[in-house]
Amino acid sequence: MRAPSSGPEIAAGDVLLAVENVSLAFGGVKAVTDVSFDIRKGEIRAIIGPNGAGKTSMLNIINGFYQPQQGRITFKGKTRPKMQPYEAAEGGIGRTFQNVALFRGMTALDNIMAGRTLKMKRGFFWQLFRYGPAMREEVEHRLFVEEIIDFLKIQEIRRTPVGRLPYGLQKRVELGRALAMEPELLLLDEPMAGMNIEEKEDMSRFILDVNNYYGTTIALIEHDMGVVMDLSDRVVVLDHGVKIADGTPDEVKRDQAVIDAYLGVAH
Amino acid sequence: QDSIYVPLFTYRTGPFSGSGIFIAEGMHDYLEMLNQRDGGIGGVKLAIEECETGYDTKKGLECYEAVKDKKPVMVNPWSTGITLPLIPRAAVDKIPVLSMAYGLSAAAIGDTFPWIFNPPATYWDGLSMILSYIGNKEGGLDKLKGKTIGYIYLDAGFGKEPIPLFEQFAKDYGFTLKLYPVAATEMQNQSSQWLNVRRDRPNYMVMYGWGALNPTAIKEAVKINYPMDKFVSIWWPSEDDAKSAGDGAKGFKELNWHAVGANFPAIQDIKKYVTDKNLTQTDKNHLGQVLYNRGVYNSMLIAEAIRNAQKITGKKVVTGEDVRRGLETLDVDKARLKEIGLDGFTDPVKLTCADHNGHFPAFMQEWDGTKWVKVSEPIKPDMAKVGPLLSAAAKEYVEKNTGWPKRTEACDKAS
Amino acid sequence: MLYKILIDPFVQMGAAPDLLVQTLWEGLVGGVLYALIALGFVLIFKASGVFNFAQGIMVVFAALTLVGVYEALSSWGVPRGMLAAYLALAVAILVMLGLAFAVERVMLRPLVNQPDIILFMATFGLTYFLIGLGELVFGGNPKRMIAGDLGLPSGSYDIKMAGGFVSLQKIDIAAVIIVSVMVAGLGFFFQRTRIGRALRAVADSHKAALSVGISLEQIWVVVWFAAGIVALATGIMWGARSEVSFSLQIIALKALPVLILGGFTSIPGAIVGGLIIGIGEKLGEFYWGPLLGSGIESWLAYFIALAFLLFRPQGLFGEKIIERI
Amino acid sequence: MLYREAGQFKTSYVADQAIFPIRQDRIGLALILLIAFVVLPLTASDFFLSVVMVPLLIFSLAAIGLNILTGYTGLLSLGTGGFMGVGAFACYKLTSIFPEVNIVIWILVSGLFASGVGILFGLPSLRIKGFYLAVATLSAQFFLDWAFVRLPWLVNYNISGAIEVPTRTLFGIPVTGPNATPQVRYLVILGVVTLLTWFASNLVHGRIGRSWMAVRDMDLAAELMGIRLYRTKLLAFAVSSYFCGVAGALMVFLWYGSAEPGVFGIDQSFFILFMVIIGGLGSLIGSFFGAGLIYGLPIILRGFVNAVGLEIAPATVEHLTFMTVGALIVFFLIIEPEGLARLWQIAKQKLRVWPFPY
């Protein structure tokens, strides 16, 4: 796999994405209230909090699916009040979803290939003939996708329609699809829900590898504290839409507000 | 054993089966009666075969392909949509098309359309007869000046065809023409059209309707208290159409060219040889109804054309080519009508090579609440107006269909 | 031209208020009758998420059964009149019940939890079947609706106004009343009862509904039966306006814009949608139609519906389209 | 054992990306094409060609068109009939204005007009979804219906109000009009359908097809992956309408020979939609199967009754046909809701594991 490219160079450790004073409410429900935090290039940033705290909404804001009512987002040095989903995608934000959002009617291979759509440029005419440049392009991207498939160890299910896969594998395919976008920032929404320890270990391995080898920045939502504490560099904690803590795993773990709102007992 | 193959395209199913059933019954029963009573025509049995079209062009074409190879002596498509594609094929396949008072009006011009026949009158003839009836009631067509005539029609080729002629009449006689098109999907829902009628208050209403358009229109007319005796239709409404509006429909008029009722020897023979012997699916009290009799009329033309073809060619088993000649020299005069038991049923029919229609007169019949009653003498179509239109239409057809073949078929002398 | 579009129609309205009132009335009646057809669709859609293509043929089938049985009864010696008519009505209702059972058993049960479009397709199969069966049993010729024998009034009230008159057909008034009562009743039944909630649950997800123990079988029979009754009422009303024949199924299409405008799942939506479409298309056809050569009614309804949808993509009363990820 | 991919290794992704990766499939396809292009025209009867094959191919093409929109992109359309009409009328106008240009070219060009109209009526598709989108296509359908009747210019002011197909030739052989033999018409249609099916297959197997399916399966996720919904949907409308338009032109020019506007009515739209559903949404081969079942089945049933020589009135045959077709549709859906194409796949799968049950 190649390292992600494009866009202004941001050195590791610099702020890749900053969220400032963002608020979002649905009718009476305040999903996110005045939250600010940043994600630095190359880190694994966890977002945790009790159910309904606004974590998923936060990711949705970051990649443009929800438009915040207040606040600003700075991504790769560019500040804007809101983003369009395709701008986010073109800018290099990839994403997996809490409720698996795969293209159910397509095979695993096609799903991941679909992740390459943005990178494929051959026009309608060539597609019509599926020949020459179109075919070359197809093969070139197929090679890339095969690398991902090997990496995620999902070779056997390449041709299976994803709707029929067990939940855990669906999550893995979804990760593959996000990786196919060669994102600079990868948003993972509960990637390990519904997995057993063994699978969580595998998944952790994948996440770390992506992070280590390709330098992909990762924002991770997860309820398994073991995973969060082990993997993440910094953790932001939300509760009822409000940020209640932000810091290294160890700091957060000992924060009384976090213990009260979320952890219940000290871990 | 030899027989003459007569396919009948019928539509006893589908949204228009209400008319189709009667017509199919009349057509079938008359021919079957000939088979039973006379052993066919000229001693040759008729092989009658129905093909169900459901009034659907697709199925109609399927029927055509299915019968084509069995050497039919003619086809009766019974739908304008099916007739149109058959017009160019007739000459190629050597199968004459009899589209009785429907289809392409211009087909009346025998020189251009040697294989197509549409007696006894075209829709244009129909309109001119309706207007001359109206003129007559008003005391002369020129009395129409300043009056308004409404035209309610099915918004399709059939309903639109008379409009140019209608407009010309309006110009010539100084009346105002109001158009009320009804889309095929809106046939049962005509209240806006009739609201418009209420607003425009036309002195007369003319209708070219089909299927559910007719009963709905009659009901709506009753609803707005439109004077029924000023409501005149082309020849398609049936007894049921009028009946459904109840007493209010009394006085509704339509054009027709043959009698209603079963008091004709031929129809009695149908009863005796066919219906009473259960050789048909026909419901007995359909005999004599206007569309049943129309089917009988159609079959009478078929039978006479075959008989005529046998006479000209001397062959017993005739082909499509022979029957085309038979049709061109068809001459069913009063004596012949009497012979075949249809005395007083209709006026004589005579076709020529040049005129495949005849433009025969029709009369007006009125609904008296239970049945149709003839209320006028035969009315002649206004050939001065219709004639030029026909030749122009035929000419145009040829121009647009580049490569349309010149007539090569020789013209027989009437026998 | 602008004058003709923007001003002239209103001048006309002012000049002949009786016609305006009449147009509105016709629109109202038309709308109510559209709503009745739409109601049949809504019931089934609400209960199973199935778009029932067969509703149109069910209308024909129900009406044919009513009239056919009536004829049969009179040929067996039951005198024509109220008695025979109501006997026939009872039989027709039973037939619709039987149909509901058969549909549930043969078609819906094996297709539980299939995508909507598949069930839609199945109702197309049902349509074909019912067309064949109806024609086989009752014949294809049009029949007269026995409106009089059913006790529906005929004639009209003519009200004088502003130099003209407004004519209110008694049967139309009856239609408005009957439909209102039916809608209110069904609305109450499906909105306020336990069954109502279950229906919405089923429409949301067959699978989840099964898992919480909702009896799809029972619900489907109830709903298809209700739709059958609505079809019967539709058949009577539209049959009385024109005739009972297979071409009646064409008007079922008119329910589509109504349905879409009102929202597929809403009983009040069917009514409001019906009224908007009914009145809108009558006014449009009457006052603006002549500018385009009339007959625009055939598509006007769809454009009206489309215009509304652009502002409310789920229809006026439809359930929110949940977009969440 | 006959049907297996075992032992067939692909050494390049080009081979693996091929549309028929299994050798037996490729041989099968070649055989089918051979039969279609050579054997049938030589042996089949005129009736079979013009009543069965010609319509089947045309309907299949229209079904592929609709399948691209509804099956692959998930946008329900009830305007197919109208779009076919646009193609037919466009072709008629083109060939009357420029009679010297080859008719096959005009048939292929006429689809572009349908595309244009399709895009126009596809515009609401970003905001309106699911069954609700049907209203946009329905308004297209009814508006076009009305326009076809109301614009006499479209039929060159023919008094019949219908398209009257003139005779046109290809290399001197008539392909339209009464003198075109069923064989010629069939071959021309087959050529067009094969070419367009190949195009369709290329499109759906590549980037464009994947974005269509992505939009169908989960439009929100697709959007977040950078697929522009609007463009993708409109492209689907355009391509789909193109196919329908060409099918419409073929239908009128090489099958009916003349057509009243009524043949492009809403019935036609439903008819084709049903072919797509029963054949299999999102499957090209399913479009052929669907056309076969919905159009072909009644013909087979009627033929069957005739062949057996049962003494039943034709109307009754028709009623029974309707009932049987209806029942069979439900039956097929029950045994395989995903359509005949899926049934076909399962059959292949069974063949693959044969002689073991799974």
Add this chain to the structure above:
Amino acid sequence: MTSSAATASVAPATETILALNNIEVIYDHVILVLKGVSLAVPKGGIVALLGANGAGKTTTLKAISNLLHAERGEVTKGSIVFNGDEVQALSPNELVRRGCIQVMEGRHCFGHLTIEENLLTGAFTRRDGSAAIKRDMDMVYGYFRRLSERKNSLAGYTSGGEQQMCAIGRALMSRPKMILLDEPSMGLAPQIVEEIFEIVKDLNAKEGVSFLLAEQNTNMALKYATYGYILENGRVVMDGDARSLSENEDVKEFYLGISEGRRKSFREGKHYRRRKRWLA
């Protein structure tokens, strides 16, 4: 908290409420998923069903509640007996009426119904009057406070965890005798996970409700269950009472993430692992 397992096994596990006998399940006529699974749940017992992704846990539960049919799957061999009745002969709603309800994996709330309406549909089969239903609803709100805050929102708009709570609450509303829980802890905050297991324990102890738990959180599951089955590749590869399972070395390694006596960090995951010996 550690004592809980002991309390649950107080109920005499003699009578079985649910028994699966060597069942085989095929999807789509061709995909063989369960290859002869047998298990039993004693009346008043909590039984855990463990296993990796795709082992067939969900399929087993669906087979029990007769929902396979809706996914084009079928039980081709074996029998399932619930409370003396052959399950195959009962419709899903009849099963619910008789007290066997499933909480489906992946939430499956009715998106267009509010949370409260969702809970009410859970009581569909009940006939004991609205007062009793109201009481149970309050109980559910008591368990899940977050739900009572959101009770008037459409379920489709609520967060993943809220939906999960809603699905569980909905099942409780039917007053079941036996609950089939598929991944109850998925997507829930740690606090809530514990709460859920407490509820399980509670209902089991107080009302004698039996449970069959398909759960990935092996740790939790074995803590609360009395008995466990481990499913791999459509077969039961191991079973035993919960304590003995959690002491098994393989289970420790593969399902509890403990090796060499301590919890591994997720950072330590290896690319290559020891193969499970029963897969050989």
